[in-house]
Amino acid sequence: MPTRIILDCDPGIDDALAIAFAHGHPGIELTGITTVAGNVGLAKTTANALAVCEFIGAAGTPVTAGCAGPLLRPALDARQVHGDSGLGGAVLPPAAASPAPGHAIDYIIDTVRAARGEITLVAAGPLTNIALAVRREPRLADWVREFVIMGGSSGRGNVTPAAEYNIWADPEAAAAVFRAGWTVTMLGLDVTLRTGATGAVLRRMSELGPLGTSLLLPALEQYRSVSEPGGPPVHDVCAVAWVAEPDLFGLVPARVQVEVAGQFTAGMTVTDFDFPGEVGSGNALVAMRIDVDRFWDVTLGTYARVAGGMTV
Numbered sequence: 001m002p003t004r005i006i007l008d009c010d011p012g013i014d015d016a017l018a019i020a021f022a023h024g025h026p027g028i029e030l031t032g033i034t035t036v037a038g039n040v041g042l043a044k045t046t047a048n049a050l051a052v053c054e055f056i057g058a059a060g061t062p063v064t065a066g067c068a069g070p071l072l073r074p075a076l077d078a079r080q081v082h083g084d085s086g087l088g089g090a091v092l093p094p095a096a097a098s099p100a101p102g103h104a105i106d107y108i109i110d111t112v113r114a115a116r117g118e119i120t121l122v123a124a125g126p127l128t129n130i131a132l133a134v135r136r137e138p139r140l141a142d143w144v145r146e147f148v149i150m151g152g153s154s155g156r157g158n159v160t161p162a163a164e165y166n167i168w169a170d171p172e173a174a175a176a177v178f179r180a181g182w183t184v185t186m187l188g189l190d191v192t193l194r195t196g197a198t199g200a201v202l203r204r205m206s207e208l209g210p211l212g213t214s215l216l217l218p219a220l221e222q223y224r225s226v227s228e229p230g231g232p233p234v235h236d237v238c239a240v241a242w243v244a245e246p247d248l249f250g251l252v253p254a255r256v257q258v259e260v261a262g263q264f265t266a267g268m269t270v271t272d273f274d275f276p277g278e279v280g281s282g283n284a285l286v287a288m289r290i291d292v293d294r295f296w297d298v299t300l301g302t303y304a305r306v307a308g309g310m311t312v
Contacts, residue, residue, distance in 0.1 A: 002029040003120055003145070003243055006108060008066070009236065010038025010125030011048035013081075013088045013219045018124055018150075018236040019049065020211070021299060023058040024306035027244040031119060032062045032111060034104035038125040038169055039078045040086035042068040045125075048086050050095035055215060057310050059097060066104025066129040070170035078165060081223070088222025090215050108133045112143045120146040120243055123177075124236035126166055127151070131173035134180045141182035149177075150239040152256065152269035153189035154286055160267070164189050167258060168267030175258035178269075184284045186256065187238040188269065191249060191290040195238060196231030204300050211307040237299060242287070245298050250289030253282045 007022055007030065009015040022030045033053070035046040046065045053061050069075040082088060100107070108129065112119050121144045123130050130147075134140045141147075151166035151174070159165040167174045178184055197205075197220055205212040205220075223232035242249050255275035259268040275281050 002027050004029045004031045004115065004118055005120045005122050005240070005243060006032050006034060006111060007240065008034045008036060008104065008108070008121065008123045008125060008129050009049065010036050010045045011052060012039035012045065012086055012125070012236070013223050014234050014236040015039070015124050016048065016052045016087055016090070016215065016219060017234050018240050019052050020056050020215070020306050021237050021302050022240045023056055023061070024302040025244040028240065030058065030061050032064065032107060034064050034066050034107055034129055036066045036104070036125045036129045037068050037075055038166070039082045041075070041077065044086045046099050047095065050097055050099065051092040052215070054095045054097065055092045056211065056306050062100040064100045064102060064104045064107040067132065070126065070128055071131065071172045073170065076169060083222050087219050089218035092215065104129045105133045105136060109137045109140060112140055116143045117145055119144060120148060122239050122243060123149045123151070124239050126169035127173040127177045128170045131176040135176065138180070141180045144182065146185060146243070147182050148185040148187065148239050148242060150187050150192065150236045152186050154269070154271035154288070155190065157268065158189055160264070162259070162265040163267030164269070167269055171258050171260045171267040174267070175260050178256050178258055178283055184256065185242065185251065186284050187242055187249070187287045191287045192235040192238045193233050194290055194292050195233045195295060197234060198231045201231065201296055201300070205303070208303055208307040209310070211303060211310060216303065234299070238287070241295060241298060248291050248295050248298065249287045251285040252288050254284045254286045255282050256284040256286065
């Protein structure tokens, strides 16, 4: 049986690629998408989620808008990385559908409550929606099947020397989420930076028809101009890939705390792999290993399934 997920995201180039993966992999049922401000503002992240869903043939997936800014801090986007639209060089037709009614926080709580133990919550953007959902309904931490994020790092950051963007964008929310009483499966920069889309990967994407030529390649072209020399990494895809194929990654138990007060370190995920072993002292499973070749075989195979089902 496929794993049901809610994908909370801020599309965003790699978020768009994560949506396509979640729609295409047979091991995942994309129950719903919730959006948050992050890479670009909330209106754009929501419009992008809707447009990507319609483009890839997932128009029936509900998209519910959430929070337009962090809990306490001014909103700081990443347009310099993702472009003004949020999708880099990809220009998709505007969606015909509108967002689902209501707020992402209520959607997350109500959907998980109705299917306790069945839904994996995957967060691929700032954690504002999740923090407010678990604040309103603390039992959410017990009701989800798993809670997975793309965010953080046990080492250096990517937006500051200390912090990864999704955590840095709302560190107070992230701190609350890591204290919520669940085990956070953290797919952070330790593995995501190894997923650069090399020339060989991009060539395979070019064979995927409109999915490749209208979405994947033009989006990644923007990413490539500001990314690692080994090719643009597809950070957010790692979170949904773990749900579908967890053996692609090696996880290490840890205690993770989020720095909120540091002048130079706000948003740092302080990761302790040597925490005392008593029950309840750890709060995370941190990905430290990835089989990159298999990751790309799985990801490109999933995109081929998506491409084969598109009518564009």
